[in-house]
Amino acid sequence: MSQAYVGTAKRTFQQALIHLLESDYGLVGSRRIVETLAEDVQKLADQFYPPPQHLSSGWMVFTGTRASGGKTHPGQSAGDHELVTLAWPVLPPEDIEYLAHHPETTSARQAWFHQRLARIIEYGLNHPDGPILLTLADLAAMLGLTTVQVSQLLAETRRTTGKPLPTKGYYFDQGMRPTHKEEIIALYEAGQDEANIARHAGHAPESVGHYIRDYERVKLLLSHQTPLAQIGQLIDLQPNVIQAYAKMVARYHPEIKLA
Numbered sequence: 229m230s231q232a233y234v235g236t237a238k239r240t241f242q243q244a245l246i247h248l249l250e251s252d253y254g255l256v257g258s259r260r261i262v263e264t265l266a267e268d269v270q271k272l273a274d275q276f277y278p279p280p281q282h283l284s285s286g287w288m289v290f291t292g293t294r295a296s297g298g299k300t301h302p303g304q305s306a307g308d309h310e311l312v313t314l315a316w317p318v319l320p321p322e323d324i325e326y327l328a329h330h331p332e333t334t335s336a337r338q339a340w341f342h343q344r345l346a347r348i349i350e351y352g353l354n355h356p357d358g359p360i361l362l363t364l365a366d367l368a369a370m371l372g373l374t375t376v377q378v379s380q381l382l383a384e385t386r387r388t389t390g391k392p393l394p395t396k397g398y399y400f401d402q403g404m405r406p407t408h409k410e411e412i413i414a415l416y417e418a419g420q421d422e423a424n425i426a427r428h429a430g431h432a433p434e435s436v437g438h439y440i441r442d443y444e445r446v447k448l449l450l451s452h453q454t455p456l457a458q459i460g461q462l463i464d465l466q467p468n469v470i471q472a473y474a475k476m477v478a479r480y481h482p483e484i485k486l487a
Contacts, residue, residue, distance in 0.1 A: 232365045232375050239291040241273065242266040244311040286319035288370060292352055292360040293396050312360050316348055318370050342385045344371065345378070349393045361396035364482070376483050383480060387419030397479055409472055412439045417480045446473040451484050 245266040283289070294310040323344060330336040348370060352360035362370075368378045386393055392414065415425045422440065426433040442465060449459050460470050477484055 232368075235363060236365045236369060239293065239311050241313075242270050244291075245269055247310070283315055284320065286317065286321060286323065287315045288318040289313060290316050290318075290362075290366065290370065292362050292366065294357070295359040295361050312357050314352070314355060314357070314360060316370070317351055318344070318348060338381075338384075341371065341373075341381055342388065345381055346385050346389060346391065346393060349395070350391075353394070361394065363396045367395070379480065379482050383417055383419075386417070390418070392418075409439050409443075410476065412436055413443050413473075413476050413480075416440050416443070417476075442469070443473050443476065446470060447477045447481065447484070450474060450477050450486060453485070456486070 242263070243266075246262050249262055249265070291311050291313045294312050296310055323340070326340055326343070330340070345367065348367065349362065352358055352362060364375045364378050364382070367373075367382075368375045371378065373381070382393060382395070385391075412425055412431065415428060416422075420428070422433060422436050425431075425440075426436045442463070445463050446459060446465075449462065454462070456467075456470055456474055459465070460467055465473075474486060478486060
C-alpha cells in the first residue's frame with residue numbers, strides 16, 4: 229500500500245476541527261472524546277449544509293494546507309496544519325479547448341499538463357485565503373498521474389517557466405527562508421546554469437559549484453542504494469550535510485529510493 233497519499237487523506241473537516249479545538253480552545257483530555265465531538269459536528273454540518281450544486285464545470289473542491297507556521301517535527305500528523313478547502317481550476321473549459329485544437333501527440337499532451345500544473349499551484353499561492361499549498365500526492369490525484377510523473381513534470385515546468393512553483397513539502401521542510409544549499413539546488417533542479425544561480429542567489433560561482441557537485445555525488449550514491457551512514461565516509465561529508473542533500477534528492481527525484 230502506497231504511503232504517498234496518507235497525508236492527503238487526513239486533510240478533512242473533522243481533522244481541522246480537532247486541530248482547532250486542541251490548539252485554539254486548549255481542549256485537552258481524551259483524544260477519543262475530541263474525535264467523537266468532531267464526528268458529531270461533521271454530521272450536523274452535512275445535515276444543514278448539503279454540497280452546493282453551482283460550481284463551474286471542471287472545478288474540484290479539494291482541501292489544501294495554508295502556508296503558516298514553521299517546519300514540521302517528528303510525529304506531527306499531516307492534518308495538524310491549518311487546512312483550507314477551495315474550489316480549484318483542475319479542468320476548466322480552456323483545457324478542453326486546448327485538446328480540441330492541438331494534435332494528439334506526446335509533446336502537446338506534455339505542454340497541456342505543464343499549463344494545468346502551473347495554474348493549479350499558482351491558484352493556491354495567489355488565493356485571498358492563502359497561500360494554500362498542495363503536495364505532490366495532491367497534484368497527482370488531481371491530474372490522474374503518479375507522484376513520480378508529477379515530480380518530473382514539476383521540474384520541467386519550473387525550468388521552462390522560471391517560476392519556483394513551491395509545494396507543501398518544500399514550505400514545511402524549509403520554511404519561507406531556505407538555506408543556501410536549498411536555494412542553489414532548487415535553481416539547479418529548475419535547469420539554471422551555475423552562472424545564473426550565482427547571480428540570483430548572491431553567492432560566489434565556486435561556492436555554487438561546490439554545492440552542486442556535493443549534491444550530485446550524494447544523489448549518485450543514493451541511486452546505487454548506498455546507505456546514508458556510508459556516504460559520509462566515502463565522500464568526506466558531515467552526517468547533517470548528507471541528510472540535507474538526501475532530503476533534496478527525495479524531493480526532486482522520488483524515483484530514487486533511500487536505502
